[in-house]
Each structure stands twice: as structure tokens, then as C-alpha cells.
Amino acid sequence: MRSGSLASVALLAASALAAPTRQHPIVHKESPYNKDYKDPYDHKIDTYGDGIQPLPMGNGQGTDMLGPRNKDRERQNPDLVRPPTTDHGTMKNMRWSMADSHIRIEENSWTRQTTVRELPTSVELAGVNMRLDEGVIRELHWHKEAEWAYVLEGEVRITALDTEGGSFIDDLKKGDLWYFPSGHPHSLQGLSPYGSEFLLIFDSGGFSEDSTFILSDWLAHTPKSVIAENFRLPPELFKALPEKEKYMFQGSIPGPIKDETPKNFKKSKLQFTHRMLEQEPKNATGGRVRITDSTNFEISKTVAAAHLDIDPGAMREMHWHPNADEWSFVIRGRARVTVFAAEGNARTFDYMAGDVGIVPRNMGHFIENLSDDEPLEMLEIFRADKFQDFSLFQWMGETPKRLVKDHLFQHDPEIGEKFWKAVESAESDVIKSPRPKDEDEYAEEL
Structure with missing residues (x-):
């Protein structure tokens, strides 16, 4: 064997024994997620908007990541991947995404919620995100909790009754609010052309949208003879009642409020709605x-x-x-x-x-x-x-x-x-x- 070949073999053997060199996956030296990057003031970094992948390193600390990763989640939460140096101690989670909430899908509608069950720190309030397509009705119901709402998109009609028998009807658009005190019966319906989506807030973190008092559910669990006596009608007429709650369902398209006002309508003294963005x-x-x-x-x-x-x-x-x-x-x-x-x-x-x-x-x-x-x-x-x-x-x-x-x-x-x-x-x-x-x-x- 030639001496040059022996030298090559020796060099390969030495290389095999040497410690492997691993490069940090940083695109450029100026990245804010470089171990040598110095930021003594903990400036904000918009990783999602700027398309930067955060890493747990900087200011001479940390290192890269080798295991399984959810890179989209990391870009959404850069201050969890590399917290500011001022963060300290232990704290309960204060963040939840509606995207992680279970969606209940109904006829041309859906609903999802964030309560103390999804976010344990949400002890005082619970939130429900609801979508009603054109004409879809969130049926007549009431709650133990008060209901506050903000219209996110579209238009919606609300009805309500007060404790003195006064009635209220109004059409709301994006940026409008409504409020129903505890126990006050009400309904919601999506309006033309594409219904509405809104955020509902209830004044208890333990609220559940599934625990409301619903008209069809009540009647389905009341003897037909009692219903007949209550409305002074023959009991056989009530065979057509729904067998269970309707909750959210496609209804007919509502006309103008003036054409739908009941004959004995008595206008409520209460104002259940407010134009917040106005x-x-x-x-x-x-x-x-x-x-x-x-x-x-x-x-x-x-x-x-x-x-x-x-x-x-x-x-x-x-x-x-x-x-x-x-x-x-x-x-x-x-x-x-x-x-x-x-x-x-x-x-x-x-x-x-x-x-x-x-x-x-x-x-x-x-x-x-x-x-x-x-x-x-x-x-x-x-x-x-x-x-x-x-x-x-x-x-x-x-x-x-x-x-x-x-x-x-x-x-x-x-x-x-x-x-x-x-x-x-x-x-x-x-x-x-x-x-x-x-x-x-x-x-x-x-």
C-alpha cells in the first residue's frame, strides 16, 4: 500500500473518532433566535407576521430543538418558546383559543365555548362563539346566568320579554350589543343575507351552553294533558310537538319588525340593546x-x-x-x-x-x-x-x-x-x- 493511501486511511479514522459537528438551524446570524443574539430589553418579536421560527435560545442561553414540534403553534406563541428574561415563577395558564374548543354543529349553524372547563382561570365569565345562517333560529330559551353579547359579523334579530310582560324586538349589526338579565326569555335569528356570528358572555365561568332552559325541551318533558290545560286546547293537538329540543334550526326568513309585531305587543320599558361601535x-x-x-x-x-x-x-x-x-x-x-x-x-x-x-x-x-x-x-x-x-x-x-x-x-x-x-x-x-x-x-x- 502506498504511503499516501495509508495517510488517507489514518485521516479517515481520526475523523470518525472526532466529535461530530452540529450546526444550529439558524438561517442567518442576525436572527433573534441565535444563541449569540443579545436583547437586554426583551423586545417583542412578531414571529407569525414575519415568518420567523422561534427557538429557545438567545442572550447566550438555550439551544436548538431536536424532537417533535408543532411549528405553527410555536410561531403563534413565541414568548412561550423563548420567554422574556423578566418572566419568573409559576402561573396558571391564561390563554385559550376558540380553535381548540369543541364545536357543536346543528342545522346551518354551530356553537363553541370557552368556560372554566376549557380554561380553568376563566372563573368569573364564560364565552360562547355562535354562528347562525340566514333564517336560522336559536330557539326561545332562558338562562340562570345573564347573557351579554357582541355581534362579530352579519345581522341578527333578537326578541325578549321583561318581568312586567313588556316585549322587545330589535335588529343588530356588527359592533352592537345585547344584554338579557338572568331568567329573561329571549330568542336569536340570523338575518339576510348571510346570517350572523357573535360572541356571547355569561356571568359565570361554570356556564354551559347545553344547560339552558329551552322551550321545546320543556314541552317534550311535560304531559300533553297539562299542556292542553295550560293553553285551553285539546291534547291531541300537541302530538305534533317536537320530541326533543330543537336548539338551533332553520326557520323561515323574517320580515320587517313592523310586520312581525304581535297583536297585543306591549313595548318593554327596558332597553336590551346598545350600539357600541357608534x-x-x-x-x-x-x-x-x-x-x-x-x-x-x-x-x-x-x-x-x-x-x-x-x-x-x-x-x-x-x-x-x-x-x-x-x-x-x-x-x-x-x-x-x-x-x-x-x-x-x-x-x-x-x-x-x-x-x-x-x-x-x-x-x-x-x-x-x-x-x-x-x-x-x-x-x-x-x-x-x-x-x-x-x-x-x-x-x-x-x-x-x-x-x-x-x-x-x-x-x-x-x-x-x-x-x-x-x-x-x-x-x-x-x-x-x-x-x-x-x-x-x-x-x-x-
Whole structure:
């Protein structure tokens, strides 16, 4: 054998014994999911919008992933894959997607729900997402719980009866609300041309849409002789009654309300509906807020809500709610929320359209629009008669300057003075516009 061949064999043998070299699956060095990537400020990353695959690495920590993965879920929840360095401790889950809820499919309709069974932290409120096609009826029924609703798309007709025998009929469109107090009978029907989809909120996390009191179910479990006596008609007439609940079913197409009003119609003194999106919004530097509670929707005694339009890159300021848990629902866009639970515990969650979020009362949090080019629209909902929150910004500005500086910047008076000038107006900016970055910050980040 030639000496050159022997050298080649020796080289191959040495290579076989050497430790294998494994490359991290990073597309480019500048990826925010590179072990060498430094971000001391934990900036947001819109992995879903930017098409980036998150990995549990950065700031010199972590490594890549080798096992089975759900990459779509990872892109939807980047702050679970690589949490901010400020996250700490253990916290119950505060996020659920309606996409993970079981759907009950009926005739030209469907319904799905998020309750304490799907999301254990949803203890104060439960949510139901329902779709009724044109003419489809959610049959006459009532609940132990009060029902609040927001129309997501389309048009729907509602009917209701009050405790004095007064009746109510109204047609609602996108952005409108209704509220039925506990025990008040009502119905829903999708209108032309394509029906409606809406979010129902019930003032108990243990609610189940399957446990409502339904007209056909009641009559199917009542002797025909009793029904006959009640309506003063022969019992044989009631052989045609449904044998079980109808729940949601295709009905005839309704005409104008004026043509369908019963002969003995007595208009209710109660206003069961409200045009939320027609309210004049509170304009902030980074978006718009509309608040609806018992002060402007009097009948809504157990549910208060805020509708948020958060501009690209903007954030709902740091705040907390003293009177109720927050039950939020994302209508469009993507959000990042960090929940501070005291005792050093904090955890960050990411949300997309159709997701439900929980923030227990008094826990500090913010809502950040993850996208820099798409708006974020969502609802904040509370089991309360009034909307209440505390602004961190306002708190700082209305606290004596000396006390604020001693708390936060005791050892750096110069920075303390800059902070005080920023907050001394004490004016809460509910949704803050993106802060312009100066050249020094860009240089530091690079």
C-alpha cells in the first residue's frame, strides 16, 4: 500500500473518532433566535407576521430543538418558546383559543365555548362563539346566568320579554350589543343575507351552553294533558310537538319588525340593546377605546366591557383592574401580554384572532400590538357593573416627586429627574403610540 493511501486511511479514522459537528438551524446570524443574539430589553418579536421560527435560545442561553414540534403553534406563541428574561415563577395558564374548543354543529349553524372547563382561570365569565345562517333560529330559551353579547359579523334579530310582560324586538349589526338579565326569555335569528356570528358572555365561568332552559325541551318533558290545560286546547293537538329540543334550526326568513309585531305587543320599558361601535371613542395617542357599562347601557348590571383599537406597534398602557378579572377576546391582530402576579411571579402570553385571555383582578399587565403594520382589535370584558382600572403612569404622576424618585432612582438623581418630567402631567394615555427611537438606542441595539 502506498504511503499516501495509508495517510488517507489514518485521516479517515481520526475523523470518525472526532466529535461530530452540529450546526444550529439558524438561517442567518442576525436572527433573534441565535444563541449569540443579545436583547437586554426583551423586545417583542412578531414571529407569525414575519415568518420567523422561534427557538429557545438567545442572550447566550438555550439551544436548538431536536424532537417533535408543532411549528405553527410555536410561531403563534413565541414568548412561550423563548420567554422574556423578566418572566419568573409559576402561573396558571391564561390563554385559550376558540380553535381548540369543541364545536357543536346543528342545522346551518354551530356553537363553541370557552368556560372554566376549557380554561380553568376563566372563573368569573364564560364565552360562547355562535354562528347562525340566514333564517336560522336559536330557539326561545332562558338562562340562570345573564347573557351579554357582541355581534362579530352579519345581522341578527333578537326578541325578549321583561318581568312586567313588556316585549322587545330589535335588529343588530356588527359592533352592537345585547344584554338579557338572568331568567329573561329571549330568542336569536340570523338575518339576510348571510346570517350572523357573535360572541356571547355569561356571568359565570361554570356556564354551559347545553344547560339552558329551552322551550321545546320543556314541552317534550311535560304531559300533553297539562299542556292542553295550560293553553285551553285539546291534547291531541300537541302530538305534533317536537320530541326533543330543537336548539338551533332553520326557520323561515323574517320580515320587517313592523310586520312581525304581535297583536297585543306591549313595548318593554327596558332597553336590551346598545350600539357600541357608534359610541364616540376616547382617542389616545396609539388608538381608540370605547367603554360600555351600566352608566351608558343601564340594563347591563353584571357585565362591563371596553372595545380597543390598538394601532400598529402601539400598546395598552401598564394597568390593573381592582373590581373584576379581565376576560379578553381578540377580534383581529396579534398581541403580547405579560401578567404580573406579585411574589416575583410574571408570565408572558401571545394571542391571535379568536383567542381568549384572562388577567385576574389586581394583577398588573399591558397589551402590546405585536405587529408594526397591522392593527389590533379586541374586547376587554368584566363581571362588573362599572369599568374600572388603575394606570401606572397616572399613579406615578400623582404621587409626590420626592417619593417617586426615592423609590425608583434613589441612586441616580439625574435619571430620576428625566423620569419625573415624563410622568408629571399624570395624564393616563390608555393606548400609547410607539415611542420614537433615538440614534443612541439604535446604536446600543446593534
